[in-house]
Amino acid sequence: MRTRDVMTTDVVVVGPKTAARDAARLLAEHGFTALPVVDDSGELVGIVSETELLRDRLPQDPRSLVHGEPVEARKAPADLVSQVMRTPATVTPNTDLAEVADLMLERGVRSVPVVYEGHLAGIVTRRDLLRSISRADWIIEAEIRHRLAIVGDAHRWTVEVSDGRVSIVDKMDNDTDRHVAEVLARAVAGVTDVRVAAPERI
Structure with missing residues (x-):
């Protein structure tokens, strides 16, 4: 089987200038673990995941101060997706699913963008792969x-x-x-x- 046989083509995406808080909200609302980042022409420029969006985002609970616990210095959280997105591993619609599974396990990722001629064509997730091997x-x-x-x-x-x-x-x-x-x-x-x-x- 190939990636095109199981990938999702109706993909929720964000742009580099999307607010990081808005990207986090999309992840929470849809139950995704990552969002592809595309420019105005639809070209894939990165991916942003739960990990990047959580980093430095949660402040220390103020109740800790009552007990005299030291306040940990934190960087200011990123404002825009462009400040936290990373370059993803990608596959094509014709990539064999066995290769996709190996890539996910090797990189420790749960989803991989599918790219055709530089543009986002879809996304394939671990759930897609599990669904494909569990059919009756x-x-x-x-x-x-x-x-x-x-x-x-x-x-x-x-x-x-x-x-x-x-x-x-x-x-x-x-x-x-x-x-x-x-x-x-x-x-x-x-x-x-x-x-x-x-x-x-x-």
């Missing part, structure tokens, strides 16, 4: 059968799915079509493995 087998099977209909009559193919593992038998025993069937099946969300075989000869 019967839904996966139905989608595979629908896709295989373009490679011949639906009754030509025997399809079984168990825990995301797909078994396909081609009654017509055509090498080229079996390869096409495997490619089509592997592109279905939730598929973890594909085996395509010719019918057993008695």
